Amino acid sequence: MLGEVIWQAYSLSQVPHLPLLVILCLALFIVYRVLLYPKYFSPYRHIPGPLAFVFSSDLAKHFLYGPPLRANSPEGQDDGYNKFNDTNVIRIVGPLGLERLVLLSPLAWEHALITRWQDYPRPKFYRNAFKIVIGSGLLTTEGRDRVLMKKMIAPAFSLPSLVLRGSYAVYGVTMSRNIIKQQTVLLYSLIDVLTQRVLTLESPSSGVVLGIHEWMSKASLDMICSSAFSYDANALHNPHSELVVAFRNLEKLQGGLSIRLFLALSIIPGFGRFVSTKAAWRLRKMLGLIPFFGNASILVNTTKTRLLTCGEFPLFSLIKTTKFSTADILYQLNILGAGREGLESGLSWSLYFLAVNQDAQEKLRREVTPLLAKDPRPSYKALSALKWLDCVVMESLRLFPPSPGTYRQAEVPDHMDRIPIPKGTLVYFPFRIFNTCKSRWGNDAEKFRPERWLTLSESANARKSFAAFSFGPRACTGRTMAMIAMKVVLASLVAKFEFDLAYEGQLPRPITSISTKPKDNMPLRLRLVDQGAFSSK
Numbered sequence: 001m002l003g004e005v006i007w008q009a010y011s012l013s014q015v016p017h018l019p020l021l022v023i024l025c026l027a028l029f030i031v032y033r034v035l036l037y038p039k040y041f042s043p044y045r046h047i048p049g050p051l052a053f054v055f056s057s058d059l060a061k062h063f064l065y066g067p068p069l070r071a072n073s074p075e076g077q078d079d080g081y082n083k084f085n086d087t088n089v090i091r092i093v094g095p096l097g098l099e100r101l102v103l104l105s106p107l108a109w110e111h112a113l114i115t116r117w118q119d120y121p122r123p124k125f126y127r128n129a130f131k132i133v134i135g136s137g138l139l140t141t142e143g144r145d146r147v148l149m150k151k152m153i154a155p156a157f158s159l160p161s162l163v164l165r166g167s168y169a170v171y172g173v174t175m176s177r178n179i180i181k182q183q184t185v186l187l188y189s190l191i192d193v194l195t196q197r198v199l200t201l202e203s204p205s206s207g208v209v210l211g212i213h214e215w216m217s218k219a220s221l222d223m224i225c226s227s228a229f230s231y232d233a234n235a236l237h238n239p240h241s242e243l244v245v246a247f248r249n250l251e252k253l254q255g256g257l258s259i260r261l262f263l264a265l266s267i268i269p270g271f272g273r274f275v276s277t278k279a280a281w282r283l284r285k286m287l288g289l290i291p292f293f294g295n296a297s298i299l300v301n302t303t304k305t306r307l308l309t310c311g312e313f314p315l316f317s318l319i320k321t322t323k324f325s326t327a328d329i330l331y332q333l334n335i336l337g338a339g340r341e342g343l344e345s346g347l348s349w350s351l352y353f354l355a356v357n358q359d360a361q362e363k364l365r366r367e368v369t370p371l372l373a374k375d376p377r378p379s380y381k382a383l384s385a386l387k388w389l390d391c392v393v394m395e396s397l398r399l400f401p402p403s404p405g406t407y408r409q410a411e412v413p414d415h416m417d418r419i420p421i422p423k424g425t426l427v428y429f430p431f432r433i434f435n436t437c438k439s440r441w442g443n444d445a446e447k448f449r450p451e452r453w454l455t456l457s458e459s460a461n462a463r464k465s466f467a468a469f470s471f472g473p474r475a476c477t478g479r480t481m482a483m484i485a486m487k488v489v490l491a492s493l494v495a496k497f498e499f500d501l502a503y504e505g506q507l508p509r510p511i512t513s514i515s516t517k518p519k520d521n522m523p524l525r526l527r528l529v530d531q532g533a534f535s536s537k
């Protein structure tokens, strides 16, 4: 209708410039989509929430990424969002009128993530964009293929098979203490490399300031490659290895404007197929020179590395016996991308919390030191018995889950919390908001208090009130592996080094895209632990 009115006005006025008309139509469409539609026409217009017409407001960011993390995490902070305390669903209108319903009630989470999970797949735009970067795999596939993939892959990530390096016997394995020990040895040898590196940099009295995130990123890549794929990525030794460079480049795609430009490129039909063609490979340098197409050049390079490197992963020989083509299987690098992001952020933020909370750090050192002194490569079972270590890992992941949240899209019309959900509705599950909900975790929910995990209440528990790994059939496949890896790394680092903030008044600087990373690479000061002074305490 709007088009007809404009056309008539155009005919009457006999404006000679067609381009002007196009610009006028576009401007009117934007005004309609961004200003008028969300306020007066949207089926969600009665749902409360912040409206952001051009850029996301602080209130919108609060609901998407959680409240700002403060150095001392004061109790009872209120950034204007408390007015939504009793609301179960809020609507966030983002740039260009993009509408999302943020679900805040546990019942809605259970409904969409667990009970009706098949009616709420990951959104198409998200799957398409990810497919371009990390190929098709669990994160990007839905329907029957996804169920088959999950069946194939999940057992390979279960605790018994994780510890069976080399044989990949995945079903019906009884957990043996010795085999578990082998797995821990594998992770420890990587930690040795890390500590050696730090030792050579150490200046004894004042310690050394290191960009912790970069080190955790290299260690995570090596750990996941070796534990999940028996592949030596060698990131700690060789910062120029092809896989390391490819991942570093991919990180460039995640910065604020880059991720938007990348999402814009990913909706161009055929773009996904183009980046893996020979023509794209030949044109990659030229693409890099064209404004806005630098991202395309990064993608072409990364796709090539992905195809070259995946062929060497032995895990794929295990799953090659299925109906999936070699290309499908090669693309399981998906897992690597998903796992590395979570692990490196989880480790970086845990070390940050320990640097801010020196008492918790010292208590952890007191717990892990005797065990590591007796056996520098303790078994998984011995590590699992360390209660404070478990509390520290769970509290870090609760307070600052590496993944800020997840999207789903309604595939059929539905109802949630008595709100009609039309087909196609984009729903968002904010993990940090869920993990710091005061009604479940108490008034100190925003505080780093590992001791809360020693006496959990009925309302706050790891199964129902902790969303760091998400819930339901699309939850994190690598949860067990991630927990083992985080414990191994934190125990051995804290036993050897004291972690402190790099400078007075240092504030956390999170930047959120796929995972929440520190913008400043998280500088922390490391000093060698004075073993003598420590053991006399």
Ligand code: HEM
Residues within 6 Å of the ligand: 122, 138, 139, 150, 224, 228, 334, 335, 336, 338, 339, 340, 342, 343, 346, 401, 402, 403, 406, 407, 467, 468, 469, 470, 471, 473, 474, 475, 476, 477, 478, 479, 481, 482
């Ligand atoms: C602290 C570390 C980690 C965190 C916090 C984490 C978190 C998550 C979350 C929240 C999801 C679900 C997203 C959604 O619901 O849409 C997920 C999915 C996934 N994660 Fe992790 N992850 C971690 C480490 C790992 C590791 C080490 C691996 C494996 C090497 C891994 C493999 C996966 C895979 C394959 C999926 C897709 C599961 C599916 O679609 O069925 N993750 N992760």
